[in-house]
Amino acid sequence: MNSLAAERDAPLADAPRLRVALVGDYPPAEDAIHEGGIQSVTFALAHALARRTDIECHVICSTRDARTRYRRVGELHVHYAPRLPLPRLVTCRIHDVPSLVPVIRSINPDIVHGQGQDRHSLAALRAGLPTVITPHGVFFIESRMLQRNRFDLLGMLKKRLVNSMEEEVFRRASDMVIISRYLPEIYGPMLSARPHFIENPINEEFFHVPRTPQPGRLLFVGTVVPRKCIPDLVRAVSLVVQSPGERGTQLPWRARLQLRIAGPVLDPGSKTLILRTIEECEVGAHVTFCGALSQSELLSEYSNAQALLLASREETTPQVIAQAMACGLPSISSAVGGVPHMVRDGTTGLLFPFGDVRSCANQITRLLDNDSLREAMTARISAEARQRFHPDSVADQTLTVYRQALARVRTRS
Numbered sequence: 001m002n003s004l005a006a007e008r009d010a011p012l013a014d015a016p017r018l019r020v021a022l023v024g025d026y027p028p029a030e031d032a033i034h035e036g037g038i039q040s041v042t043f044a045l046a047h048a049l050a051r052r053t054d055i056e057c058h059v060i061c062s063t064r065d066a067r068t069r070y071r072r073v074g075e076l077h078v079h080y081a082p083r084l085p086l087p088r089l090v091t092c093r094i095h096d097v098p099s100l101v102p103v104i105r106s107i108n109p110d111i112v113h114g115q116g117q118d119r120h121s122l123a124a125l126r127a128g129l130p131t132v133i134t135p136h137g138v139f140f141i142e143s144r145m146l147q148r149n150r151f152d153l154l155g156m157l158k159k160r161l162v163n164s165m166e167e168e169v170f171r172r173a174s175d176m177v178i179i180s181r182y183l184p185e186i187y188g189p190m191l192s193a194r195p196h197f198i199e200n201p202i203n204e205e206f207f208h209v210p211r212t213p214q215p216g217r218l219l220f221v222g223t224v225v226p227r228k229c230i231p232d233l234v235r236a237v238s239l240v241v242q243s244p245g246e247r248g249t250q251l252p253w254r255a256r257l258q259l260r261i262a263g264p265v266l267d268p269g270s271k272t273l274i275l276r277t278i279e280e281c282e283v284g285a286h287v288t289f290c291g292a293l294s295q296s297e298l299l300s301e302y303s304n305a306q307a308l309l310l311a312s313r314e315e316t317t318p319q320v321i322a323q324a325m326a327c328g329l330p331s332i333s334s335a336v337g338g339v340p341h342m343v344r345d346g347t348t349g350l351l352f353p354f355g356d357v358r359s360c361a362n363q364i365t366r367l368l369d370n371d372s373l374r375e376a377m378t379a380r381i382s383a384e385a386r387q388r389f390h391p392d393s394v395a396d397q398t399l400t401v402y403r404q405a406l407a408r409v410r411t412r413s
Contacts, residue, residue, distance in 0.1 A: 017056045018402065021107050022046050023100065023124045024115025026061040028080075030073060031295045037223075037319050038116045038136050044201040045398065048391035050076035055399070058107050062096045062119050079103050088119070089161045097123045104129070111402045113177075117166040125172045130409045132401055133193070134177040137316050138186055138337070139166035145226055145313075175405045177398065180317040182338030196401045200317055201394035205295065206326035207386060209303050211378070216253035216368060217260065219305035219329075221298065221320040222312075224265040224274070229334075231277040232311040232357050233259060238281035239361035253368055257286050259309065262301050264292040302327040306374065307367050313354060315339050321349070325385035330377040332363045348381045 024042035042059065049057040050073075058077040066080035081099045084091045100123035104112060112131045114124030121133050143162040147155035167190075176193040178184065179200050184191055218237070222228050237259045265271045271289075278287050293301065302308075308324040310333040317338045321331050325348070333339050335351040343349035350367055352359035367374060387393065 017054055018111070018399075019056045019058070019107065019109045020049055020402065021058050021060055021104050021109035021112045021124075021127075021129075022049070022115070023060045023104060023112060023120040025120070026059045026063075026078060026080075028063065028065040028067070040203060040319055040323075041134075041136070041200045042115050044203040044391045045394060046076055046078075047074075047204075048201060048395035049398070050074060051392070052395065052399070058109065060100060060103050060107070060120075060123075062100055062123075077107075079107070089158055092119045092122070092161075092165065097126060101127050111406055113398075113402075114169075117169045119165075121169045121173075122165065125169065130405055131173070132175045132177060132196075132405055133169060133173040134179065135166075135169070135183065136179070138183070138314065139163060141186070141314050142227060175401065177401060180338035181341050182316060186337075196397075196404075198394060198397045198401070199388050200319055200322060201391035202319070202322050202326045202385070202389040203295070204391055205299060206302070206323050207390065209299050209327040211328055212303050213306045214256070214258075214304050215306065216256040217258050217305050218307050218309050218364065219301055220259065220261045220263070220309050221301070221323070222263045222310070222318075224261070224263055224270050225267045226270055227313050228270075229311040229313055229355075230261060230270065230274050232355065232360065233309050234274060234277045234281055234283060234287055235357045236309075236311070236360040236364060237286055238283045239358060240364050241283060241286055243361070243365070251365075251369055257368075259287045260290055260301060260305070261288065262290040262293050262298065299327075302329055305329055307332050307364070309360075309364075310334060310339075311354070311360060312336055312339075317342060322385065322389045325381040326389055328378040328382040328385075330367060330374060330381065332360065332367060334360075348377060348384060 022042060025039040026042050027039060046057055046059045049055045058079060060079045062081045062083045064083045064085055069080055071078050081103050084095050096119040104123060104127040109129060112124045112127055112129050114121030114131060114133045116136045117139050124131050139162050143159040146158040170190050173193040176195055178195045178197050220230060220233055237257060241254060241257055278284055302324060308320060308329055308331040310318060312334055313336065315337040321342050324331050331343060331349040333343060333351055334354040336354050343351060345351040350363040352363050
């Protein structure tokens with residue numbers, strides 16, 4: 001018997017801990033959260049569950065980046081299933097899911113929690129154990145952007161593969177953690193699983209970020225992909241830089257206005273379009289590409305910003321807005337998807353219609369030029385974020401869902 005199995009099967013003086021397998025994207029190192037979104041959710045929830053004395057938490061992740069199959073971080077067990085160096089849609093069903101299922105079963109968990117609508121949740125559902133799924137994003141909408149036109153056969157194939165993954169996850173799931181009230185609205189009858197409304201957790205570090213905002217500093221955090229519509233943010237910054245202040249005066253922060261784009265480039269064409277927009281708008285001095293950041297670097301960016309910017313075409317519950325709220329940072333975002341469920345316009349952030357660059361520019365000016373508005377928002381969102389997004393609070397609610405799901409399984413058997 002290996003040391004992990006011996007430790008796992010050792011008798012406990014108290015009641016046995018609930019063994020949880022959390023299946024989802026997880027970073028190769030604790031300070032290497034580059035992908036945000038699901039990866040940061042899995043990270044925060046895993047550590048919150050592992051801190052509890054009544055839970056033994058295991059994370060299982062399919063990845064190409066890990067240098068080991070298993071590592072332990074405090075009370076958290078992290079398992080990696082190697083992924084082939086091929087596109088994800090190619091390897092998903094033929095390799096990734098089949099390699100994840102035996103890892104899940106080897107842990108012998110009481111319950112499996114799949115994150116997302118991809119390989120991880122498919123494997124969680126196929127492991128044949130009590131399962132809870134948390135969907136992230138709305139694949140059937142986001143996938144439309146994969147096909148550029150009706151002649152794009154490769155894009156059409158990608159779209160069908162993505163949609164089939166999501167459909168299978170929704171068809172097979174019996175219990176789902178729903179992170180936004182927006183999801184039942186958009187999925188309708190497709191959401192047939194038993195819903196449990198719990199918002200995403202935010203890593204505890206975000207609740208302790210010191211606020212050291214620099215005048216005129218704006219921050220975008222996320223992957224560089226078409227859906228994020230980052231060129232709209234560049235155009236908005238250009239309008240703010242070029243417009244005169246009230247009565248023609250120059251606002252003191254305008255010359256220092258800086259949009260910092262933090263996140264990995266997953267679509268090279270998007271970066272090319274952003275660079276072209278920067279050149280056309282002549283704002284090279286006001287836009288900086290930061291690339292993928294470590295956790296500590298990201299926290300520093302949040303600390304120094306005066307506002308978070310998002311101009312997305314589609315969002316469910318942007319993790320970056322919750323992270324910003326935990327840091328006490330107001331956000332200015334397009335009012336799409338689940339964003340209005342997260343941000344109360346004028347109270348905990350500012351919203352603008354999707355694609356309305358002028359309105360985005362006006363909201364930037366409104367927030368940066370009004371110290372009292374920013375200070376009031378900071379106080380409100382800091383208190384609200386702790387109640388909604390603190391990982392310990394989310395872990396408590398999630399454990400309740402696990403117990404309910406297991407009780408129904410025992411009743412049926």
